[in-house]
Each structure stands twice: as structure tokens, then as C-alpha cells.
Amino acid sequence: xxxxxxxxxxxxxxxxxxxxxxxxxxxxxxxxxxxxxxxxxxxxxxxxxxxxxxxxxxxxxxxxxxxxxxxxxxxxxxxxxxxxxxxxxxxxxxxxxxxxxxxxxxxxxxxxxxx
Numbered sequence: 001x002x003x004x005x006x007x008x009x010x011x012x013x014x015x016x017x018x019x020x021x022x023x024x025x026x027x028x029x030x031x032x033x034x035x036x037x038x039x040x041x042x043x044x045x046x047x048x049x050x051x052x053x054x055x056x057x058x059x060x061x062x063x064x065x066x067x068x069x070x071x072x073x074x075x076x077x078x079x080x081x082x083x084x085x086x087x088x089x090x091x092x093x094x095x096x097x098x099x100x101x102x103x104x105x106x107x108x109x110x111x112x113x114x115x
Contacts, residue, residue, distance in 0.1 A: 007036075024038060
């Protein structure tokens with residue numbers, strides 16, 4: 001799974017936080033505090049599309065949407081890291097050992113509901 005640069009993450013944060021696809025202009029405006037040129041936003045979107053993070057429609061202007069939710073992306077990263085571990089059990093034990101009591105309760109409940 002490809003990693004995200006800082007500007008790519010900022011664009012993805014905008015796409016993940018909304019429920020509708022956004023145009024490059026809308027993304028530029030949402031990131032106005034960064035003073036980005038529209039061409040920069042287009043470049044970032046092209047790179048994100050090449051990495052498989054976003055897709056666009058054929059309307060004019062094109063509207064961009066995340067291919068997967070933020071949660072799906074995070075779960076994919078977790079699976080990737082776990083898949084690279086020589087000792088998966090040790091990694092899982094460390095992860096669970098570092099979970100807060102509330103997080104551990106959520107994990108227990110999710111595992112109890114898994115068939």
C-alpha cells in the first residue's frame with residue numbers, strides 16, 4: 001500500500017471528511033490556508049489517482065472521491081504491517097498490550113461478534 005505525503009494526506013483528509021466528491025477548485029478552497037495553486041492541487045490529485053487513493057467522474061469540472069474510507073485505509077495499513085512481521089503473534093501481543101482499557105474492551109467486543 002502506498003504511503004501518503006503531507007500534502008496528499010491533507011487532500012485525503014478533505015475527501016474523507018466529506019460525503020460528496022469534490023472538484024479541484026473546492027479542494028483548493030478547503031485548503032486555502034496553504035496557499036496552493038490550482039495546478040498543485042491537480043498534480044496531487046493525479047498522483048493520488050495513480051496510487052489508487054482517488055477516482056474521478058467524467059463531469060466538468062471533474063469531481064474526485066476517495067476510493068476507500070479512512071477506516072478502510074487504516075485497516076489496510078495495519079494488515080500490511082502485520083503481513084511484514086516475522087512473528088505476527090508478538091506484534092499482535094504488543095499492539096493489544098499498548099491498547100487502552102477502552103480500546104481493549106472494543107477489541108473484545110468485536111472479536112466476540114466475529115463468527
